[in-house]
Amino acid sequence: MSATATLGVERVPLARREWFVRTLQLGVILFFIAAWEGLGRAGLLDPFYYSRPSLFAPRIAEWFAPGSTAGDIWLDIRVTMTETVLGFLIGTLLGLIVGYAFARNRLLGLAFDPLLSMFNAIPRLVLAPVFILAFGIDLASKVALGVTLVFFIVFFATFAAVRDVDQTLVDNVRILGARRRDVTFEVLLPAAFSAIVASLRTSAGFAFAGAVVAEYIGSNAGLGRRIATAEAFFDSTGVFGGIVLIALLALLLDSLLQFVEGRSSRWKPRRER
Amino acid sequence: MPPSIALRGVSKVYRPPKKPPYLAIDRVDLEVDEGRFVSVVGPSGCGKSTILSLVAGLIPATIGTITIRDDPVRAVRTDVGFLFQRDALLPWRTVRENVSLALRFCGLGRREIADRVDPWLVRVGLAPFADNFPHELSGGMRKRTQLAQSLVVDPSVLLMDEPFSALDVQTRNLMENDLLELWGASGKTVLFITHDLEEAIALSDELVVMTAGPGRIKARYPVRLPRPRNVSEVRFAPGFASLYERAWSDLRDEVLRSYERSLRSAS
Numbered sequence: 419m420s421a422t423a424t425l426g427v428e429r430v431p432l433a434r435r436e437w438f439v440r441t442l443q444l445g446v447i448l449f450f451i452a453a454w455e456g457l458g459r460a461g462l463l464d465p466f467y468y469s470r471p472s473l474f475a476p477r478i479a480e481w482f483a484p485g486s487t488a489g490d491i492w493l494d495i496r497v498t499m500t501e502t503v504l505g506f507l508i509g510t511l512l513g514l515i516v517g518y519a520f521a522r523n524r525l526l527g528l529a530f531d532p533l534l535s536m537f538n539a540i541p542r543l544v545l546a547p548v549f550i551l552a553f554g555i556d557l558a559s560k561v562a563l564g565v566t567l568v569f570f571i572v573f574f575a576t577f578a579a580v581r582d583v584d585q586t587l588v589d590n591v592r593i594l595g596a597r598r599r600d601v602t603f604e605v606l607l608p609a610a611f612s613a614i615v616a617s618l619r620t621s622a623g624f625a626f627a628g629a630v631v632a633e634y635i636g637s638n639a640g641l642g643r644r645i646a647t648a649e650a651f652f653d654s655t656g657v658f659g660g661i662v663l664i665a666l667l668a669l670l671l672d673s674l675l676q677f678v679e680g681r682s683s684r685w686k687p688r689r690e691r
Numbered sequence: 692m693p694p695s696i697a698l699r700g701v702s703k704v705y706r707p708p709k710k711p712p713y714l715a716i717d718r719v720d721l722e723v724d725e726g727r728f729v730s731v732v733g734p735s736g737c738g739k740s741t742i743l744s745l746v747a748g749l750i751p752a753t754i755g756t757i758t759i760r761d762d763p764v765r766a767v768r769t770d771v772g773f774l775f776q777r778d779a780l781l782p783w784r785t786v787r788e789n790v791s792l793a794l795r796f797c798g799l800g801r802r803e804i805a806d807r808v809d810p811w812l813v814r815v816g817l818a819p820f821a822d823n824f825p826h827e828l829s830g831g832m833r834k835r836t837q838l839a840q841s842l843v844v845d846p847s848v849l850l851m852d853e854p855f856s857a858l859d860v861q862t863r864n865l866m867e868n869d870l871l872e873l874w875g876a877s878g879k880t881v882l883f884i885t886h887d888l889e890e891a892i893a894l895s896d897e898l899v900v901m902t903a904g905p906g907r908i909k910a911r912y913p914v915r916l917p918r919p920r921n922v923s924e925v926r927f928a929p930g931f932a933s934l935y936e937r938a939w940s941d942l943r944d945e946v947l948r949s950y951e952r953s954l955r956s957a958s
Binding site for chain 1 (some may be wrong): 767768769771773777778780782784793795797824840
């Protein structure tokens with residue numbers, strides 16, 4: 419082996435080859451599905467409890483077929499998505515307003531700090547029954563649960579971003595002639611938006627989860643309802659059908675938000691995105 | 692004609708939360724005449740940056756008066772240009788938008804803003820990067836953007852707080868020469884803070900040496916080197932070395948004292 423050989427063509431590590439990684443990822447998924455199917459057929463994984471891909475895949479297809487006996491799937495998706503979007507928007511808006519106010523007003527922040535910490539310590543999902551009693555089984559209770567989940571994420575992100583904003587930026591724009599309003603709109607709010615965008619995928623995910631869980635506990639439409647109904651009939655295939663559908667929707671939502679995040683972070687250095 | 696900048700008997704006490712208050716600068720008297728380039732040198736922690744923040748009105752003096760052209764400084768001054776040591780550009784704004792800020796704040800229309808910003812982008816060599824974001828630029832380019840951002844409203848006073856200390860030596864020399872060129876015919880007063888004696892002499896008409904904190908003015912030296920200067924050559928000019936030696940003998944004691952103090956507070 420000569421020195422020139424070792425200096426020759428540098429090998430690209432497998433982890434850097436995109437096609438290889440993609441194939442590997444697809445392989446892992448296919449293996450998982452095949453194992454589930456195989457264990458089910460071999461009787462090692464009781465299909466009564468765990469269903470099987472070859473059972474729930476046709477079920478999902480049936481839901482989307484026109485005139486399905488299981489109710490309108492598009493209605494369920496629309497209901498869940500409406501709840502998610504409303505919970506996300508209202509929670510974000512409230513979190514932004516309160517986070518901004520607390521960061522700008524020290525006394526206000528100190529006064530409310532213990533109460534907010536207490537609320538944040540409550541596992542939010544136990545509030546679902548409370549909201550269903552208070553707001554009924556329709557849209558409002560689902561949105562309310564989503565709001566309590568999203569609010570705290572956005573609140574903490576905004577609060578930290580506004581409080582820790584680089585004083586040099588503020589001083590600089592003030593010397594350049596910025597009034598209070600200009601400081602807010604040119605420095606503080608952009609800093610807050612940047613933090614909100616960074617937590618966008620987390621908070622939207624929570625809004626989605628909140629909607630589904632609240633539907634599961636008490637509602638008359640939505641994907642969570644669909645799962646609860648299937649469960650009531652000991653129909654594990656229906657349950658898994660619903661879960662897989664939810665997972666696919668969550669994936670879709672996440673890639674959409676990833677796109678939004680990328681578009682609105684053009685000004686950030688790559689490592690901070 | 693009144694002095695461009697005047698500090699009379701100015702002291703500043705800082706009261707950090709949960710720490711004892713401390714005196715940053717102590718009875719500083721300093722007058723800077725219109726159009727002069729004055730540098731302030733001193734060891735770290737001597738309150739040099741405090742002087743600039745006071746002149747710009749970012750913080751109030753504890754006692755003493757500060758005036759710009761006989762006008763007392765009571766609030767943030769928008770008639771000065773300020774170059775910060777740290778990056779002060781808005782990261783979410785492009786180069787052009789950053790340079791436009793001051794004009795937008797005073798309510799100019801798009802056309803007028805473009806008419807005044809474009810020549811500045813050309814002058815600091817950033818026209819091809821007008822639509823880039825700050826993180827896409829080199830340190831020197833970001834400094835140029837900041838310079839254009841401050842100068843676009845044509846302030847009579849330019850306050851500079853160790854503006855080039857984060858740059859590598861070559862870029863720094865280029866920036867210093869560019870600064871001298873921009874300043875040359877402008878008639879602006881410059882108050883320049885640095886810990887680098889060589890930089891201070893190379894750029895200035897006058898050198899002010901400060902004591903270790905609490906900062907007082909220890910000595911002032913006129914710099915009688917011919918202009919226009921090239922900062923990388925002026926250090927070989929006659930008179931540079933002797934001035935450097937005299938100022939350094941003043942500064943050295945203060946640097947040592949500041950260093951000893953930092954050792955003591957660390958232990």
